[in-house]
Amino acid sequence: MGQGILEITAKNFDKEVNASELPVLVDFWAEWCGPCKMIAPIVDEIATEYAGTLKVGKLDADTNQELVMNFGIIGIPTLILFKNGEPVARITGMQPKAKILSQLTPHLT
Numbered sequence: 001m002g003q004g005i006l007e008i009t010a011k012n013f014d015k016e017v018n019a020s021e022l023p024v025l026v027d028f029w030a031e032w033c034g035p036c037k038m039i040a041p042i043v044d045e046i047a048t049e050y051a052g053t054l055k056v057g058k059l060d061a062d063t064n065q066e067l068v069m070n071f072g073i074i075g076i077p078t079l080i081l082f083k084n085g086e087p088v089a090r091i092t093g094m095q096p097k098a099k100i101l102s103q104l105t106p107h108l109t
Helices: 015-019 032-047 065-070 099-107
Strands: 005-006 022-030 054-058 080-085 086-092
Touching: 005 015, 005 032, 005 065, 015 054, 022 032, 032 054, 032 099, 080 099, 086 099
Parallel strands: 005 054, 022 054
Antiparallel strands: 022 080, 080 086
16 A cells, blocks of 8 residues: 555544545455556555545455445445545546546545
C-alpha cells in the first residue's frame, strides 16, 4: 500500500469512511486480482495528489465479504467514492487515471 493509503476493514469502516469529514475513495481489491494490481499505482497517485482533499483506503474483498455484499460489488477492482458516508461515484474495472478523476473531481468541492 502506498503512503497515505489506509487499510479499510469492517472494523474501522464506520470511523474511517462514514464519519470522515473528507470524501473517501475506497479501492475494493484482492491479492489475486491482476487488474487490481494494475490500478494500484493510479490509486497511489490519486492519494498523493489529493492529500488533504480526499482520503484513500484499500479494502481487501476476500477478508471483508460482508462489506462487498453490502455495496453490491460483483467485480473488482471497484472504486467507490463516499461523501458524508454515502456512495456518490463508482468505478468498476481497470480505468485510465483521467477517466477515474473525471468521475471523482465533481464530488471533491
